[in-house]
Amino acid sequence: MSATPVCLANAHLRVEVSPLGAELQKLADAAGRDYLWSGDPQWWNGRAPLLFPMVGRASRDAIRIDGVDYPLPQHGFARRATFEVVEATPTRAVFRLTDSQATRAGYPFAFRLDVAYELRGSTLSSVATVRNPGATPLPCAFGYHTAFRWPLPGASGAHEVVFEKPETAAIHKPADGLFSRESFANPFASGRATVESAMFEGGALIFVPLESRRVVFRSVDGGPAVHVAFPNLPHFALWTKPGAPYLCLEPWQGYAAPEGYEGEFSARPGVVEIAPGASRDFAMDIIIEPGA
Numbered sequence: 001m002s003a004t005p006v007c008l009a010n011a012h013l014r015v016e017v018s019p020l021g022a023e024l025q026k027l028a029d030a031a032g033r034d035y036l037w038s039g040d041p042q043w044w045n046g047r048a049p050l051l052f053p054m055v056g057r058a059s060r061d062a063i064r065i066d067g068v069d070y071p072l073p074q075h076g077f078a079r080r081a082t083f084e085v086v087e088a089t090p091t092r093a094v095f096r097l098t099d100s101q102a103t104r105a106g107y108p109f110a111f112r113l114d115v116a117y118e119l120r121g122s123t124l125s126s127v128a129t130v131r132n133p134g135a136t137p138l139p140c141a142f143g144y145h146t147a148f149r150w151p152l153p154g155a156s157g158a159h160e161v162v163f164e165k166p167e168t169a170a171i172h173k174p175a176d177g178l179f180s181r182e183s184f185a186n187p188f189a190s191g192r193a194t195v196e197s198a199m200f201e202g203g204a205l206i207f208v209p210l211e212s213r214r215v216v217f218r219s220v221d222g223g224p225a226v227h228v229a230f231p232n233l234p235h236f237a238l239w240t241k242p243g244a245p246y247l248c249l250e251p252w253q254g255y256a257a258p259e260g261y262e263g264e265f266s267a268r269p270g271v272v273e274i275a276p277g278a279s280r281d282f283a284m285d286i287i288i289e290p291g292a
Contacts, residue, residue, distance in 0.1 A: 003019050003020075003031065003082065004016045004018075005017060005025050005274075006088050006093065007025070007091060008117060008118075008120070009090060009091070009118045010090075010121070010223060012030055012032060012092055012121055012288070013028065013029060013030070013119055013122060013288060014026065014028045014145070015117065015119065015124055016099075016232075017117055019084070019085055019095060020082055020083075021079040021080060021082050021083070022050055022078070022083045022095035022097070023046075023047060023049055023076060023150055024036060024047060024124075025039075025047055025048075025068040025231065027124060027286065028291045029122075029153075029288055029290050031290070032247075033154060033290070034170070035148070035149060035224070035226060036048065036146070036147065036148065036150070036245075036258070037148060037149055037243050037245075037246035041280075042218040042247070043244040043245070044240055044241060046133065046145065046147065047146075047147055048081075048145060049075065049079035049144040049174075050078050050115065050128065050143070050145070051076055051079065051141070051142060051143035051214070051252070052076045052077075052078035052109070052113055052140065052142050053072075053076045053077075053078070053107050053109075053139075053140040053141060054139070054140075054166050054254070055073065055141045055143040055252045055253070055254040055256065055270070056075065056103070056174075056177065056179065056248075056255050056256025056257065056285075057074045057075075057176075057177035057256050057258050058256075058265070059178065059262060060111035060276065061073060061074070063106075063107070063265040064176060065264055065265055065267075066264075066265050070105070070106045070107065070108060071105075071106050071218045072106040072107060073228060074266070075145070076100075076141075078097060079145075081097050081103075083096055083097045084096045084152070085097035087116075088277045091118060091119040091120075092117065093116070094114055094117075095115045095116075095123075096111050096112065096113070096114050098111065098284070100147065100226070106255075109132075109136075109139075110133045110138075110234040111130060111131065111132065111133070111134075111138055111140070112130070112131040112149075114128070114129045114131070115128045116128075116129070118264060123286065123288075123290070124283050124285070125283070125284075126283065126286075127281050127283045128184070128278060128281070128282045128283075129144065129279050130282070131274075131278075131279040132274040132276055133277070134276055136276060137266070137273040137276065138191045138273065138276075139265050139266035139273050140271065140272065140273075140274065141254025141255075141270055141272070142233075142252070142253065142254065142272050143235075143250060143251070143252035143254065144250060144284050145248055146245055146248060146249055146286070147227050147247070147248045148217060148244060148246060148247055148248075148249065150195075150217070150240065150244075150245055150246050150247040150289070151219065151245075152174050152219055152225070152226065153256055153273065154290075154291065155219035155221070155291070156218070156221075156223075157219060157220065157221055158194050158218065159215050159218065159220065159247075160192055160193060160195060160196055160217075160218060160220050161192070161195050161238065161247075161249075162191065162216040162218070163188055163191045163192065163211075163212040163214075164211075164213060164215065166188075166189060166190055166211070167186050167189060167191065167207060167212065168189045168211075169207070169209050169210075169211075170183035170185065170186055170202075171183065171184050171185075171186045171187075171205050171207055172184070172204040172206040172208060173202045173203045173205065173206060173254065174202075174204055174206070174288040177256060178257050178259045178261075179206065179208075179212055179255055179256045179259065180227050180270075181260075182258060185197060185232070185280070186207075191264075191276070195217075195247060196236070197242045197243055198242065199238075199239070200239065200240050200242050203239070204238065204239035204248075205237060205238045206237045207235065207238075208235050210269075211233070213230055213233075214228065214229045214230070215228050218289075219249060223291040224227075224288075224291040225289040225291065226229075226249075226286060226287070226289070226291050227286070227287035228249045228251065228286055229287070230251035230283065230284045231280065231283060232253075232266075232281065232283055233251035233252055233253050233282060235252040235270060236250060237255075240250055251284055252270070253272060253282055254268075254269075254271050255269070255270045283291075
C-alpha cells in the first residue's frame with residue numbers, strides 16, 4: 001500500500017496524514033505555519049504516532065494473555081503498521097488497520113482500528129474506533145502522542161501549559177519505560193505552569209489520575225496557542241527530550257505497566273475490555289489559535 005500522505009484542507013488548516021501509522025505529518029494554519037514537530041531525527045523522528053494496542057512498555061516487553069507471554073514492543077505496533085485508506089474527501093479521511101498473522105504473534109486477538117481525521121474550522125478532530133469482531137473480550141489501550149513545535153510558530157520567549165482544572169495529584173515518571181512506584185510533586189498543581197526543559201530530565205510527566213480533559217499549550221506573550229481536548233481519555237503525559245524543540249501533549253487510555261507488574265494484560269491498570277461485537281471510541285480535538 002502507498003505511504004503517500006493524504007491531504008485535508010479548508011480555509012483555516014492544511015493537514016497531511018500518512019498511511020504509515022495513520023500518523024499526522026503536517027498541521028499548518030492559513031498562513032502556512034506548521035504547528036506540528038518536523039520529525040527531525042537529530043532529536044526524535046516521530047511526529048504524532050498512535051499508540052495501540054498498548055501505551056508504554058510491558059515488563060520484559062511481553063504481555064500475558066491467559067498465562068502465555070506474547071512479545072509486544074513499547075507503545076504497540078500500530079505506529080509502524082501501514083493502514084488502508086478507506087475514505088478520503090477534501091476535509092475528512094479514514095484509515096483502517098485489521099489483525100493479521102504478524103499482529104497476532106504479539107497480540108492474539110481479532111480487531112479493527114479505524115482512525116478518522118476531520119477538519120471543522122480551526123479544529124482537527126480525530127476519532128479512533130476499536131472494534132472487536134472476535135468471540136472473546138478484547139483488552140486494549142490507546143493513546144495519542146502528538147508533538148508540537150516549541151516554540152510555536154511565530155512565538156518567542158516563555159511558553160506555558162494550562163490545564164482545564166488544577167492537577168493536585170502527584171505525577172509519575174518512567175522507570176525503565178514502566179510506570180514508576182515513586183511519585184513526584186506536580187508542577188501543575190495550580191492548573192498552569194511555564195514549561196522548562198529541565199522538567200523532563202527524568203523523562204515524561206505522567207498524570208494518573210487526571211482531572212482535566214482539556215489542555216492548552218501557548219506562548220505567554222499572547223501569541224499562538226494549541227488547545228487539545230480529549231473528553232473520553234482519562235490519562236495524560238507531557239514529554240520532550242531535554243533541549244529538544246518540541247513538546248508532546250499525550251492523552252491516553254492506559255499507561256505503562258507498573259513496576260513489578262506480572263499479571264494478565266486485561267487486568268493491567270488503564271487497560272479496557274471491549275465486548276464481542278462492540279466498539280469503543282477514543283477522541284481528540286486539536287484547535288489552532290494563531291494569535292496576532
